[in-house]
Amino acid sequence: MSRQKKRNAKEQQMSLYDLPELRDWQGVETPTASPPIMETRERFETGGLYEIACELITIARDYPRKHIDQEHLESLIHSIESRGLVAPITCTVNQHGELILASGLIRLKAAERTGLPKITVLIVNGDPLELNLIENLFRKDLTAVEEAEAVKELMLQKGYSQEALAATLGKAASTISEILSVADLPAEIRDECRADPRVSREKLLKIARIKGTPETKIKAFRAIKDGKTVRTSTNRRQRMKPTAKFFRSISESVAKMSADSLKESELQPVKDEIRKTMEKLAKLYDSINK
Numbered sequence: 001m002s003r004q005k006k007r008n009a010k011e012q013q014m015s016l017y018d019l020p021e022l023r024d025w026q027g028v029e030t031p032t033a034s035p036p037i038m039e040t041r042e043r044f045e046t047g048g049l050y051e052i053a054c055e056l057i058t059i060a061r062d063y064p065r066k067h068i069d070q071e072h073l074e075s076l077i078h079s080i081e082s083r084g085l086v087a088p089i090t091c092t093v094n095q096h097g098e099l100i101l102a103s104g105l106i107r108l109k110a111a112e113r114t115g116l117p118k119i120t121v122l123i124v125n126g127d128p129l130e131l132n133l134i135e136n137l138f139r140k141d142l143t144a145v146e147e148a149e150a151v152k153e154l155m156l157q158k159g160y161s162q163e164a165l166a167a168t169l170g171k172a173a174s175t176i177s178e179i180l181s182v183a184d185l186p187a188e189i190r191d192e193c194r195a196d197p198r199v200s201r202e203k204l205l206k207i208a209r210i211k212g213t214p215e216t217k218i219k220a221f222r223a224i225k226d227g228k229t230v231r232t233s234t235n236r237r238q239r240m241k242p243t244a245k246f247f248r249s250i251s252e253s254v255a256k257m258s259a260d261s262l263k264e265s266e267l268q269p270v271k272d273e274i275r276k277t278m279e280k281l282a283k284l285y286d287s288i289n290k
Helices: 003-018 037-043 070-083 105-114 128-139 144-158 162-169 173-183 187-193 201-208 214-225 233-238 244-255 264-289
Strands: 049-053 089-093 099-103 118-123
Touching: 070 105, 089 128, 099 105, 099 128, 105 118, 128 144, 128 162, 144 162, 144 173, 144 187, 144 201, 162 173, 173 201, 187 201, 187 214, 201 214
Parallel strands: 089 118
Antiparallel strands: 049 118, 089 099
């Protein structure tokens, strides 16, 4: 083959990297031909910084962040227009040479909005979902539902046990269990809360701990949104039924007590607690007599 033909063939292969139709930010479109793997590895080195056209960055469908805060986006756009993009985004390279976003979705979208022809990319190794999840958990940058769904997706993709997942993400096993319980909430609840950073994990856990059908949880969720108090299985156990036997045992215990055994420094605190207890008993007594 002549030198000119070899040059034309290579230019045709390399042009695959520069075709914007090969990338769609909602996911990956399959190209008609794949770039040669060896040539890709020679082009992108782990730890290297590269200037890449924004449209060539692929956002995978399992990317954890589903919601972009518009106020944050507009602020970053203004910053880029004033000072340029300060921090690079990070990407991994798959076996076909496609650049898969690992972190920096808002930076990427802001760069696109400002019309930057290229964006600085740091090449990293690892699973994009795992890398992004670890970074965002550290920065507390996901909503409670985005966090829960991403953790569950990572667990399913990797086949992790809860203990292995906890070790990977640097979280306690009990915390992972709580996060996964949020991911198991009915889709109607998750859909409504996914883009709302005001809905904390603690609020969603109250719903998750309610025993019953998905419809029961949805009903409880609606009630809490309307400002009503909902009893979970936990506070039902804490609300004891006032029985005669219980108060009889208290009475017998009190009868055995003597102020003579108290030190001078203990008298006032005990008097204060007795007064508070008597006030609560009086309220309970009045409620029973109604």
